[in-house]
Amino acid sequence: MSKFGTAIILAGGKSSRMGFDKQFLKIKERRVMDIVISKLKKEFNEIIVVTNKPEYYIGFGDKIVSDIIKEMGPLSGLHVGLKNSSSKYAYFIACDMPNISIEYIRYMKKKMQEREQEPQACVTKFGNWIEAFNSFYSKDLYYGIEKHLQENKRSVNSFLQKSDTLYIEEDDARRFSPKWEMFINLNTRDELDDYIRNYSNI
Numbered sequence: 001m002s003k004f005g006t007a008i009i010l011a012g013g014k015s016s017r018m019g020f021d022k023q024f025l026k027i028k029e030r031r032v033m034d035i036v037i038s039k040l041k042k043e044f045n046e047i048i049v050v051t052n053k054p055e056y057y058i059g060f061g062d063k064i065v066s067d068i069i070k071e072m073g074p075l076s077g078l079h080v081g082l083k084n085s086s087s088k089y090a091y092f093i094a095c096d097m098p099n100i101s102i103e104y105i106r107y108m109k110k111k112m113q114e115r116e117q118e119p120q121a122c123v124t125k126f127g128n129w130i131e132a133f134n135s136f137y138s139k140d141l142y143y144g145i146e147k148h149l150q151e152n153k154r155s156v157n158s159f160l161q162k163s164d165t166l167y168i169e170e171d172d173a174r175r176f177s178p179k180w181e182m183f184i185n186l187n188t189r190d191e192l193d194d195y196i197r198n199y200s201n202i
Contacts, residue, residue, distance in 0.1 A: 003088045004109050007044035008081035009036055010074060010133070011051040011095040024056075025096065025186060032098050032186065037062065039100040040093070046086050049095075050077040073154045074132060075145060082142040089122075089136045096186040097133060098195065104176040108136055112166060119166035124173045124183070131183050132156040 011033065025032040037047055047062040057064045065084050067076040074094075081090060089112070091105060108122045122136040141163060148159045176182065186192045 001086065001088055002045075004091070004136075005044060006046040006048065006085040006087040006090040007040040008048045008050060008077075008085065008090050008092050009033070009040070009095050010077040010081070010092065011049055011053075025192065033095050035098050036093065036095060036100065039098075039102070040091075043102050043105055044091065048081055048084055048090075050081050069146070069149045072149050075149060075154050075156050075159065078137055078156070079142065079145045079149060082137060082139050082145070085139050087139070089138055091136050092133050094133045094185065097182075097184065098186070099177075099181045099184055100134075101176050101182045104134070104173065104182060107176065108168065111168065112136065115166060117164070120164045121160060122166045122168065123160060124168045125170050126180070126183070127170060130157055130160065130167070134182055 033049075040047055049057065049060070049062060049064050050067065051057065051064060052066050052070075054064050054066055063084060065080050068080050068083070069076050078092060081092065089109075093100065112119055112122050118138075120138045120141050124131040124134065144163065145159060153159070173182075174180070181198075184191070184195065186195055
């Protein structure tokens with residue numbers, strides 16, 4: 001089993017503010033999903049897409065999986081992603097987060113390896129909040145997440161609070177992304193237009 005070979009893209013969510021399913025977002029006729037995958041392949045040899053519409057990925061070259069525990073939000077995506085990961089740690093990103101920083105991914109891996117006891121997750125803080133994605137999670141968390149979901153708990157934050165989580169402080173993360181662009185979600189058409197104007201060449 002490799003240590004950091006897997007990246008997982010969550011392509012779920014209701015996309016209510018965008019007005020259409022965000023996993024089909026396009027920029028200059030290119031799907032944002034394809035942009036995300038292309039960037040991730042520079043660092044990872046296994047790409048997994050978690051989607052509840054697998055029929056739209058027939059013939060797709062990477063692994064496609066769907067939630068096992070339905071209607072429980074992003075934590076369900078973490079659950080099935082870790083189940084299918086071939087690596088000890090998997091990097092998770094959402095399909096509407098195209099500003100991927102390979103340098104920051106490598107920084108997180110370095111911090112995890114430097115720690116005397118390897119953490120179960122590596123997550124970035126934003127003030128008192130956390131950024132659940134652009135983060136690493138250990139395959140060892142699979143059963144703990146399953147239990148959390150079975151107790152009808154769906155918060156990633158509450159789960160991480162009872163896990164051995166390595167938190168990257170906001171000031172450290174901003175050295176790689178001063179405007180916090182690597183955590184931008186394209187939730188609305190205005191945010192999509194802003195991305196096209198300012199970040200589409202990143």
